[in-house]
Structures are given as C-alpha cells and as structure tokens.
Amino acid sequence: MKLHKISMKWAFFVFFLPTVAFTDSEIRLTRESSVGGVDSTQILSLRCAENEIKSNQQAVCKIYRFNGASTEKVREVNVVEADEFLKKSFDLLSPFAGSDQESHSRLHWLLSFQGKKLEGMGTSKDPAKKQELLQSLMWIEGRLVGGFEK
Amino acid sequence: MSFFISITLLLMFGTGHVMASDLCEEPAKTICSAPKSSAPVTEETIRDEASKVLGAKGLKTIYSKHGVSRSAVKEYKEYVKTVYTLLLDHFEKNGIPRSAIQAKIESIKERVATDLIAGKMGSSAHSSGPKSNQALAKRTKSAKVSFFPTNEAEAESFFEDCGVDGLTFQAYYADDRNVMTLCPGYLLNVLNSGGLDSMEIVVAHELTHGVDAGPGEPQFARYEKFVSCIQNNYANNFEKIDHVIEELGDPAQARLEKKMNELKAAPGDHALEIVQVELMMKNAKGQVKDLKATRQYLSKKLRRSPQEAETHSWELISDLGGTESLVEHLRTLPKEKRAMALSQSARMFCGDNADAIKLIKYGPLKDDSSHPPREFRINLLMNNPEVRLLMGCKKLEAPGPWCAASESNVMTARCTRETGIELASQCEDALYKRLRSAGCQPRDLSCDPGNGTEVACSIHSSNCKPASRAPGSSDSGTLSCGVATPAEELKVLGIPLPAVCILPEKGEPKFKRPQETDSGNTS
Structure with missing residues (x-):
C-alpha cells in the first residue's frame, strides 16, 4: 500500500475503501501452447493499476485475456473483491514460489501484491505438491475466467 | 441483385477466398493473411452455454463454491466434457456432423500410416532401431485421441495444457501413452477456420511425433537423409538468425522500453498492450539465447551434440509427416478446392502471436528453440514437388529444395x-x-x-x-x-x-x- 503517496483529498475515499489503493497489483497466468508445432501464448491477467484511477477516484481492476488464437476480453472487476482475491491467491501460491519446479511446464504464473512478487510454474517435482498447486491454479483461473460471483 | 452480391461477398469472405496462383507466388503472405470465419463462435459463447447446461455446476460457481478442493477436479472433468459436447453441437449447426470429425482424424491416421509403409518417412532398413515401417504404422493407427479428461490424472494434465475452461488453443501428443490430445480450444479454432481441412497438417504433425526421433535415438537413422538435406541446404536460411539476434538484442530492448514508456504515458486504456510488450521483453531475452543454440544446432552440431539437437529435428520430421499427409489429401480433392484446403491446413504454421509481434515488428523470422520460423516451414511445404504439381505452380519461387525422408522419390x-x-x-x-x-x-x-x-x-x-x-x-x-x-x-x-x-x-x-x-x- 502506498498510502503515503495519496494526497489528502484521497483520505476520505481511502477511509471508506481501505483496501483500494493498489500499486500495480497483478496476477498473471501465461500458458504456452504449441499447436501443430506452432507456438502461441495465452495470457490471463488481473491488473489493478495505479495509473488507472478513474475520475471518481476509485481504482480500477481489469481482467485481460489474450488468447492468440481467437479472442481477447476485458472485464472490470470490483476493486474490493479483486483485493480479496489477490490476497487469497497470494496465500495460495506463496508455498509454491521457488525452484522446486520442473522446467518443462507450459504454465507460468506471476503475482505482484502489496509490493511483493511471486513467480513460478504450474508444476512441481513432488507429485502431491503439484496436485495442490494445480488445484490452487484451477481455483484462481476459474475465478478469473468465470467471475467472482458468489 | 444486390442481395446475391451480398451473399457472394459474404461467402467469399466467410470462407476466405484463396487463389492457387497467390499461394504459388507468395505462400506465407497468402496463407497467413487469409481471412478467418466471418461469424466466429466465441469462447464466451461456449462458456455461457456451458453455464446454462451445468447450472450450479457452471464455471462461475464451481471454484467459488468448492474452493480449493479435490471436488473441483471432478467438476472440471465434467465441465470440459460439456464444453466439448457443446462444440460438437456447433459443428453440427455448421453442417459438420460429429462423426465427420472422428472420420477426418481416422483418415489422417490412415494417410500417415500409409506414408510410413510406403517409405515416405524413411526406411526401417536404414534404422538401427527395432521398429519396422509396419510397426510404426500400427502405432500411428492405434493412437488414441483425447478431447476431455476421463480421470483425475488426466484432469491435471488437461488443466495444465488446455486451461480451466478447456478453451486454450492447444494440441499435443504424449509419446508414453500414444495419445494425441486435441483441446476443445483447438476444435473451436477448427470450427472458426471454416472446415475440417484445417486439421490435416496439425493432426498429421502430432501423430508423426509418435514416430519421430532425434540424433542419438535408434530411429533417427531413418531420418538422417532428411535432416542432412535440411542442414546442407538451409544452413544459410538459418544464418538469418544472426540478423534476428541483433534485432532482439539491445536495440530491440531499447525499442520495447521506449514503447512501454509511450504506452504508460498515453491516455486511454493500453493495459493489454503493456502486458504484451512485457511478454515480448521477456521473450526477447530468452530468444537470443535460443536462437544462438538453434544456429549452432543447424550449422554444426546437429549429430554430434544430442543436447543441442533437441530442438528442430523432431518438429521438422513432424512437419514432413504433415506435408506428406496433406499431399495425399489434396490428391483426393478437385483442383478448385485444393488452394483453400492447403491454405486452411497450413494456416497453423502462421503462429498466433502474429498480432502481438506486429506491435513491435521484430521482423519476419520468429524462431524459438524447437520450431522453425513460419516462413521457413511454409516455403518448405511449398517446395514439395507434389504440392507444386497439385497446386499448378509453374516454377519454384521459394528458395531451396524439398527434402524427403524416403529412399525412393x-x-x-x-x-x-x-x-x-x-x-x-x-x-x-x-x-x-x-x-x-x-x-x-x-x-x-x-x-x-x-x-x-x-x-x-x-x-x-x-x-x-x-x-x-x-x-x-x-x-x-x-x-x-x-x-x-x-x-x-x-x-x-x-x-x-x-x-x-x-x-x-x-x-x-x-x-x-x-x-x-x-x-x-x-x-
């Protein structure tokens, strides 16, 4: 949180939206694809960018999907829900950041949250750990693609 | 009258009109710029339909309801199967019965197997491995095709490659199980490509991965002639990599950084472009390393260093299988349908990061550590004498010869x-x-x-x-x-x-x- 960078006129809004003041938070899933031996890359990303604060002074979070083969999609996300989601994703993925991973995975993930950065791949040498990781990624990707509705 | 003109135009653009003469003259440009379907079925449509079918089990609720649990994996299997079934319904609405997809795959299997038996993929007499042409053909024919996961282990693998909704544009072959996976996202692309001919090269390519080999492997001997031909005739082609390395080096990084700063400063929503540029910056660094390895592999170390050679040979052999299968398919078509069939099928060579690449204009060559650049692959396809014959191409425009694996010609x-x-x-x-x-x-x-x-x-x-x-x-x-x-x-x-x-x-x-x-x- 970079509250110290926010001017006094923000304080009012920050008071009511205490988790709003993101600084370029992002979760990004990148999946390398090879169809017929041709490379393609899918990017699924939730970004909450500091420079995208709207005139009503509410930060904006958006989901981007770049599927090289077909489509790209932009969806705005409730900032409070996004914050909650990023926090939970951070907790889920924290145990998997690091080097205990097989290098051939086509799935990569990256998470920037509250000034911290996690990065890793969608696999692990430990089968049990891999299963847990994949279920975490399924949960994350499912909500990104399918929506945050409860 | 105008109604008929509109219908004609719609059909022309809807199916992507391709001239054989254009294919002969400028194959890569013609194939990669051919228009796609005018009314594509979107991923979002499929997801919405799946949610309606599955109700409470739909994608929107599966993961929030179950959280991170094993039940999510079970639901995932059902979800992807539903997506696959919905896609088959869309195929049927477009006049393609579901049986036709399976029949197409079986016919491609048959063509790849026939090519193997005929010696088009090299001769077992020249292989030190135990597998005869007939044995490899049998393996190809018995390859299974997977469209959705059927057990938990498959679900994990499927998720990793096909994505949470199964709609990643992906197809791959698993050698250990002799299974070719066609993600629903790949089938969606086939649907939007206008017909099953777009499956020809991809499916044959993936099946050929079941019989490919790299240097040091017993079966590689059958492909030595082919790989040597590529090495001897196209080393200069890959020397262009030097140019690409230069492009991807510091000047390109500087350009990307400049582009990034411009995007961040510009008014409006450029977040997607920023993501793309970030990816390119990361890729550019990796590609310089990969391209250097590629050049060494192709020009010097093809046979001597298995590690270096774990790059293009498998993909080139699979491209050969794809081309030979396509040739046999083109033979069965009337002349007026061949250009479209070839274009649809070879379009997969174009890659689908094209739009992203255009953003920075790296140049025409994109070469990762295993797949040759698209122009190379398309030109090699168009150098095949039988392809040229069937397409009515008068003289060879693309540089270099066709390289065959067959002893007979x-x-x-x-x-x-x-x-x-x-x-x-x-x-x-x-x-x-x-x-x-x-x-x-x-x-x-x-x-x-x-x-x-x-x-x-x-x-x-x-x-x-x-x-x-x-x-x-x-x-x-x-x-x-x-x-x-x-x-x-x-x-x-x-x-x-x-x-x-x-x-x-x-x-x-x-x-x-x-x-x-x-x-x-x-x-």
Missing part, C-alpha cells in the same frame, strides 16, 4: 504441348505406358492440367512396383526419357528421374530417349 513427368490436344489424358496415358515399358506397375498416377500449356504427372516411386523387366530395356529401372525443364530447375526441385513427353499438335506422344535430349541431362 517422386517421379515427375512434365508434358508440354503445342496446341489443340487433350493434354492431360494423353500425358497420363503416355507416362503410364512409359512406366510399364520400364518394367513398373504404376498405381496412383496423378496428372494435373497445370496452366493449360503444360501438364505435369507425378507418381511416387514407392507406388511403382518393379515388375519383370521389359525385354530389351536398357533403362535399368530409370524412367527418364528426357528433360523438359532446365537442369538447374530439376536439381532445385529435387526430382531425380524426370520424364518428359513432347506432344505434337496431333497424334501420339513422342518420347525422347535419354540419349536424344538436347541437354543430355537424364537424371
């Missing part, structure tokens, strides 16, 4: 005429007689009317079984009876046994014997 006869005769049938008859007189029993002889003044017939020598030698024949199995095209062109085409029949305006074809040719080049 394609024999091509070009017949030129003066005027006024039914050339194709006469040429076919003449070549057939010529092959018979040379002691062969030809089958699958294919003749194409070409441009009207020249007709070309081709036959793969594996389809020309040796029969009893004709009495008095001095050809020793050589079928050449002259050359119609300059020796250089024949060399470039890689046709070792050209035959030509010069047809008079009227009357029977008259063959030139090898010793009668003007050039004296007979093989």
Whole structure:
C-alpha cells in the first residue's frame, strides 16, 4: 500500500475503501501452447493499476485475456473483491514460489501484491505438491475466467 | 441483385477466398493473411452455454463454491466434457456432423500410416532401431485421441495444457501413452477456420511425433537423409538468425522500453498492450539465447551434440509427416478446392502471436528453440514437388529444395504441348505406358492440367512396383526419357528421374530417349 503517496483529498475515499489503493497489483497466468508445432501464448491477467484511477477516484481492476488464437476480453472487476482475491491467491501460491519446479511446464504464473512478487510454474517435482498447486491454479483461473460471483 | 452480391461477398469472405496462383507466388503472405470465419463462435459463447447446461455446476460457481478442493477436479472433468459436447453441437449447426470429425482424424491416421509403409518417412532398413515401417504404422493407427479428461490424472494434465475452461488453443501428443490430445480450444479454432481441412497438417504433425526421433535415438537413422538435406541446404536460411539476434538484442530492448514508456504515458486504456510488450521483453531475452543454440544446432552440431539437437529435428520430421499427409489429401480433392484446403491446413504454421509481434515488428523470422520460423516451414511445404504439381505452380519461387525422408522419390513427368490436344489424358496415358515399358506397375498416377500449356504427372516411386523387366530395356529401372525443364530447375526441385513427353499438335506422344535430349541431362 502506498498510502503515503495519496494526497489528502484521497483520505476520505481511502477511509471508506481501505483496501483500494493498489500499486500495480497483478496476477498473471501465461500458458504456452504449441499447436501443430506452432507456438502461441495465452495470457490471463488481473491488473489493478495505479495509473488507472478513474475520475471518481476509485481504482480500477481489469481482467485481460489474450488468447492468440481467437479472442481477447476485458472485464472490470470490483476493486474490493479483486483485493480479496489477490490476497487469497497470494496465500495460495506463496508455498509454491521457488525452484522446486520442473522446467518443462507450459504454465507460468506471476503475482505482484502489496509490493511483493511471486513467480513460478504450474508444476512441481513432488507429485502431491503439484496436485495442490494445480488445484490452487484451477481455483484462481476459474475465478478469473468465470467471475467472482458468489 | 444486390442481395446475391451480398451473399457472394459474404461467402467469399466467410470462407476466405484463396487463389492457387497467390499461394504459388507468395505462400506465407497468402496463407497467413487469409481471412478467418466471418461469424466466429466465441469462447464466451461456449462458456455461457456451458453455464446454462451445468447450472450450479457452471464455471462461475464451481471454484467459488468448492474452493480449493479435490471436488473441483471432478467438476472440471465434467465441465470440459460439456464444453466439448457443446462444440460438437456447433459443428453440427455448421453442417459438420460429429462423426465427420472422428472420420477426418481416422483418415489422417490412415494417410500417415500409409506414408510410413510406403517409405515416405524413411526406411526401417536404414534404422538401427527395432521398429519396422509396419510397426510404426500400427502405432500411428492405434493412437488414441483425447478431447476431455476421463480421470483425475488426466484432469491435471488437461488443466495444465488446455486451461480451466478447456478453451486454450492447444494440441499435443504424449509419446508414453500414444495419445494425441486435441483441446476443445483447438476444435473451436477448427470450427472458426471454416472446415475440417484445417486439421490435416496439425493432426498429421502430432501423430508423426509418435514416430519421430532425434540424433542419438535408434530411429533417427531413418531420418538422417532428411535432416542432412535440411542442414546442407538451409544452413544459410538459418544464418538469418544472426540478423534476428541483433534485432532482439539491445536495440530491440531499447525499442520495447521506449514503447512501454509511450504506452504508460498515453491516455486511454493500453493495459493489454503493456502486458504484451512485457511478454515480448521477456521473450526477447530468452530468444537470443535460443536462437544462438538453434544456429549452432543447424550449422554444426546437429549429430554430434544430442543436447543441442533437441530442438528442430523432431518438429521438422513432424512437419514432413504433415506435408506428406496433406499431399495425399489434396490428391483426393478437385483442383478448385485444393488452394483453400492447403491454405486452411497450413494456416497453423502462421503462429498466433502474429498480432502481438506486429506491435513491435521484430521482423519476419520468429524462431524459438524447437520450431522453425513460419516462413521457413511454409516455403518448405511449398517446395514439395507434389504440392507444386497439385497446386499448378509453374516454377519454384521459394528458395531451396524439398527434402524427403524416403529412399525412393517422386517421379515427375512434365508434358508440354503445342496446341489443340487433350493434354492431360494423353500425358497420363503416355507416362503410364512409359512406366510399364520400364518394367513398373504404376498405381496412383496423378496428372494435373497445370496452366493449360503444360501438364505435369507425378507418381511416387514407392507406388511403382518393379515388375519383370521389359525385354530389351536398357533403362535399368530409370524412367527418364528426357528433360523438359532446365537442369538447374530439376536439381532445385529435387526430382531425380524426370520424364518428359513432347506432344505434337496431333497424334501420339513422342518420347525422347535419354540419349536424344538436347541437354543430355537424364537424371
């Protein structure tokens, strides 16, 4: 949180939206694809960018999907829900950041949250750990693609 | 009238009108710029439909309801199967019954297997491995095809490659299980490509991964001729990598950084572009390393260093399988449908990061550590003499020869005429007689009317079984009876046994014997 960078006129809004003041938070899933031996890359990303604060002074979070083969999609996300989601994703993925991973995975993930950065791949040498990781990624990707509705 | 014009235009753009002449002249540009479906089915449509079908089990609720649990994996299996079923419904709405998809895959399997048996993918006699052509063909025919996960282990693998909704544009082959996976996202792309012909190269390519080999592996010997041909003839082509390395080096990084700063400063929503540029910056660094390895592999270390060679050979061999299968498929189509079928099928070579790449304009070559750049692959496809014959391409525009894995080769006869005769049938008859007189029993002889003044017939020598030698024949199995095209062109085409029949305006074809040719080049 970079509250110290926010001017006094923000304080009012920050008071009511205490988790709003993101600084370029992002979760990004990148999946390398090879169809017929041709490379393609899918990017699924939730970004909450500091420079995208709207005139009503509410930060904006958006989901981007770049599927090289077909489509790209932009969806705005409730900032409070996004914050909650990023926090939970951070907790889920924290145990998997690091080097205990097989290098051939086509799935990569990256998470920037509250000034911290996690990065890793969608696999692990430990089968049990891999299963847990994949279920975490399924949960994350499912909500990104399918929506945050409860 | 305007209604009909509109319908015509819609059909033209909807199906992507492709001219054979354009394919011959500028294959990569023609194939990669062909329009896609005018009314594509979107991913979002499929997801919405799946949610309606599954209700409370839909994607929107599966993960929030179950959280991170094993039940999510079970639901995932059901979800992907539902997506697959919905896609089949869309195929049926577009006039493609679900049985046609399976039939197409089976027909491609059959073609790949036939090519293996015919020796088009090399000969087992030259392989130190235990597998004969027949054994490899059997393996290809028995390959399973997976469209959705059926157990928990598959679900994990499927998720990793096909994504949470199964809609990632992906197809791959698992050697250990002899299973080819076609993600629903790949089928969606086939649907939006306008027809099943787009599956030809991809499916054959993936199946060929089941019989490919790299240096050091027993089966590699069968492909040595092919890989050496690529190495010997295209090393210079890959030397262009030097240029790309330079492009991807510091100047490119500086350009990307500049672009990034511009995007961040510009008003409006550029977040997606920023993500793309970030990815490019990351890729550019990795590609410099990969490209250097690629150049070394292709020019020096192909056979000596298995580690270096774990790059292009598998993919090139699979491309060869894709091309040979496509050739057999094109043969079955009427001439007017071949350009579209080839274009749809080869479009997969174009890659789908094209738009992102255009953003920065790296240049035409994109080469990762395993797959050659798209222009190379498309040009190599179009160098195949049988493809050129079937497409009516007059002369070779793309640089370099076609490289074959087969010991036996394609024999091509070009017949030129003066005027006024039914050339194709006469040429076919003449070549057939010529092959018979040379002691062969030809089958699958294919003749194409070409441009009207020249007709070309081709036959793969594996389809020309040796029969009893004709009495008095001095050809020793050589079928050449002259050359119609300059020796250089024949060399470039890689046709070792050209035959030509010069047809008079009227009357029977008259063959030139090898010793009668003007050039004296007979093989």
